[in-house]
Amino acid sequence: MRSLDRRLLRTAAESKLQIMAVVVIITLALISLVVLTNVYENLNQSLLDYYERQSFAHLFAELTPQPPEYVEGLSSLREIEQAEGRVVADVRMDVGRDIYPELHLVGLPQDGLLNRPQIVEGSPPTRGEVALLTGFAEANGLQVGDEVDLIVRGEAISVEVSATASSPEFLYPVTDIQQIFAPDQKNRGIALADMGFAADILGKSGQINEASFTVAEGYSQQDAEDAVEDAMEGHGLLRVLTRDDQVSNYSVMLRMEQMEDLSHSVPVVFLAIAAVIIYMLLLRMVESDRPTIGVLKATGYTDREVLLHYLKYALAMGGAGAVLGMGIGHLLVRPVAEFVFLQFFDMPFLHVQLNWALIAVGGALTLVFCGGTGLLAARGVLRIVPADAMRPPAPPAGKRNLLEVYLPRLWDGLTFFTRLSLRQLFRNKKRFVLAVLGVAFAYTLVVLPFYLLGIVDAIAFEQYEEFEVYDYALIFDQPASESAISELRREADIGIMEPMIQYPFTVSKGWREESVPVRALPEGASLQRFENERGQRVSIPSSGILVCEYMAGALGVEPGDRIRMSSQATDEREYTVEVREVIRQTIGSVMYTSHETMQKMTGQGDAYTGALVQSPDDLRYRLREVGNIGLIMSVQQILEGFGEMMGVVIALCSILVILGGVFAFAILFNVATVGITERVREFSSMRVLGYDSKAVYRIVLHENVLATALGLLLGAPLGHMTIVAVIEAFQRTEMLYMPVPFHPVSHLFATALVCAFVAVVMGAVWFRIKNIDLLEALSARMT
Amino acid sequence: MSDDILGTEQVSKVYQQGEVKVRALQDVSVQMKSGEFIVIVGPSGSGKSTLLNILGGMDVPTSGRVIYAGRSLAELDESELTDYRRNEIGFVFQLYNLLSALTARENVQLATELVNSPLELDEVMHKVGLDDRMDHFPSQMSGGEQQRVAIARALAKNPGVLLCDEPTGALDYETGIKILGLLRELNRDYGTTVAIITHNTAVADMGDRVLRMRSGEIVEQRENDDPVPAERIVW
């Protein structure tokens, strides 16, 4: 079919912009498929290999100080393969700045088997030495051989940096879920030391306070967790953590999941958009080629040959995009993988192995999307009969429309042009529906990134500006009395200071059970505020407990229900407590109660584990010499971290807004121009009758304004539902509980943007209409 | 008759348009002999195009049969019908219907590529007098030239029957005469059976046989023992 193919090429030149757009989008689709999938698979494999090689534990238990033999004995449990004790503490380090960075110190046994660090430079730490995680060392300009001071309970202990290292426990260098979005490598570090040495300097010689376990083959993490709990409950067990809940691993896995989701969704979204444009392109082509198709059929071309002629457009675009995309994609895999590795994980880079099967997947996906829509759009050629070559396109049957029939009064009241536009619209419902859907789809594309921004904003700022309004949270090494706290307050000249008691609890309702920290605050607490699900202010109740949304869901409780609670702090005695309110909490999961309730359960009166503080001063500096403070958490610092991340998110969302905008624009433009091309002859006849371009334009304008209005009305709930579905499916865990946002501002922005697009499109349409060539249109029989 | 090539038996065509039925053809029986030059005349709306379309396998009759070389078209399935159009019929449209993206040569190739034994392309182009217009696009040609390309396209397949629906309808007098002369010449040189529709009764004199239609019926069939050459027609 050489002549037909030649026609294909020449007519393609008429739509080269759209064709290029489609090819680019398909190329992007395949680049994203190849890159994201390969990077994800390689990262995941590298990660698992690394975990395996360094024997990353499956289970961690926090204990009251115990002799090491106690833990070693636990390896006799069926469910446990290896058990190992260790010493962990939060201390600080004097690195020569005015602030002492917090340091998470992990003392590992000599020749330990589990959670083995990988030395990057230097040698494993012995007595008097520490190994620093690379990120922290670099952020503070520390090198192997440097002398630094550990600050333990106010005392300085000089140590030497023996190595920089990476650790499977701290691939993502955070120790607390609060830092998940904003690891602060400069002010929070991780150091590894010899276990005996660490125990000595912490005043726990010969003891351990944590245990890590690997699970024996044939048992799940859950089995092992249950076994460890059974064996250790009441014997010094504070809290059990599975690998899934371990913060670094959780963060890494969260990113992995996101990447996996992206690797599935991004290519499909791109392809779907390409498919929509192909569909419109071919639909228009077939419609305006009607006489040509008639000629071809009259000449003796079969339906299949004619169908194939149009299908070839779709296939050629798909083919070009696929080849380009997969070519470029494969070149990009390695650099992108390396970049992502270095960017996110403190882990030596392992290997990149390309998954060639993706070529088949990519090819098949492209074929399905492009070929499928091509077929769908081109199937119109089957309805065209040879005799169509001789007939002008049959004018669609004129009919009285619904409005005219049912609301004649209203109809008569409309202006002539409105009536004319409405008639057009009723006559070609398909085109109108397409226009409305185009606007709705464009709106969804644009509103999503705005929402995304809003969500991240909501997570951080809602939590820290609305709810946790303190400046610092102090965690004491040892519980302190009220008078000791008052003294600290006086000495450090602190404005407001509210003591708190916080212990990990096991909470259950029926068969459901969760581990969760419970924080007790004074009844009139002002430094932490609460809001229930309906957005009403709630305060700490004198009896009963406040449960966060995630836990309420996980336990299946509502206000008024009673839950059972026990803890090492209550000597495992069980208490029944009433749920007062379900409160909103985006980061982490904590339950709140009053001092009184907590003290009743623990049986301890004047003993507080920490305090919330409001102070404009830099307490990390002022309190750096105070002995009993284990951790100073600065909200300011967390927010700064968020601020930094927001920069990245804003950049990312801007890209998405632009991408969404380009797609939205492409869709609107196509829908509008298809509408014009189909009607050039009609319009030119109007012009010949004596209407001017403006009159013709007004008809089109009327239609588009109506379509835009309806599209926006449809797009708003569509966009909202999409985002809610995404959040509910992916972003609700114990650690992160994304609120379902309603951001009127997002909708405002999106509406404005879509309207602006429509305006630009209408401008283009005006030029198209103004330039309708009367002669060309009237002799349009020549195809 | 043994040399009948294409004909209809009691063909009727009814177009249903909402409540209204339009009888475009009513019990039309007509036979075309091999090598004949037939002219169909009649007022607008009398069913000429409908008849030609049905003969060409482009439309199906509501009742009656179309016989080609002894076989009823009704017996053919979709692909056999396409083969019929491809190999046996050449169709010339009133408004040329060339593919604007293709040159004159390519428009003709569009047809020659379809069949096994087409006529020599250069020969056909020469025959229609377009040797020097081969690489022009339709937009670069006059109406007469375009119609000649269309005829070349129909003819190049070397079909048994050439059906032309008002081939001169859009042309001026002189060009129209030339086109008619060309068709007559082709009919003579290649033995192609030709049927042309015209509004112009003067043209009727050049046919071997003239069919006059009115209201979907053939009201007169006239054999013409001494057809007038095209160039002597006046209208």
Ligand SMILES: Nc1ncnc2c1ncn2[C@@H]1O[C@H](COP(=O)(O)OP(=O)(O)OP(=O)(O)O)[C@@H](O)[C@H]1O
């Ligand atoms: N697709 C159709 N649907 C309904 N009616 C049709 C259709 N095609 C033709 N007709 C009707 O059938 C009748 C015959 O039409 P036809 O095109 O055969 O006439 P014609 O003799 O070729 O006229 P003209 O000389 O104007 O081309 C006319 O009344 C016409 O209105």
Ligand SMILES: [Mg+2]
């Ligand atoms: Mg006609």
